Amino acid sequence: MFMKVKNSKYDITVNLVCIILLVGTMLYLGVNWNSISDKIPVHFNAIGVADRWGNKGELLVLQIISWIMYLGMTAIEHYPQIWNTGVIVTEENKERVYRILKNMLGTLKLTVVVVFMFLTINSALAQELPTWFLPIFLVLLFGPMIFFIKKLVRAK
16 A cells, blocks of 8 residues: 655655755754854753753754754655654545645654754754743644644644
């Protein structure tokens, strides 16, 4: 029951934006590496105050994790038969169900890339997180999930 979900303009745009942000963040680090402080904030509490400091080499770990997450989510997009859809997939609804879920994965992938980019640059600047970061992050993470799950339930 293998089915390939064709890439839409949205999928192509999301992947292009993700690649631009990932490469752009790497370029930012490369260009500014010598001016980045040797000690940077690497972990923050719920209100954005740094509670662990590390060396700037940890920014590279953050970049590696962001690339692994992007590539992993991109790979998963190609195998809709392994997705936990939350609804019964039939021949009649599988295209709709898989398209909705692929859009959700793409949106979440973009969110992850944007958040990792923000965290990388923020830490490179040796700044604490703004107090709005956690609530905005949670809205950006769970908002699309709620939106797409509602859409999925209606489409079944």
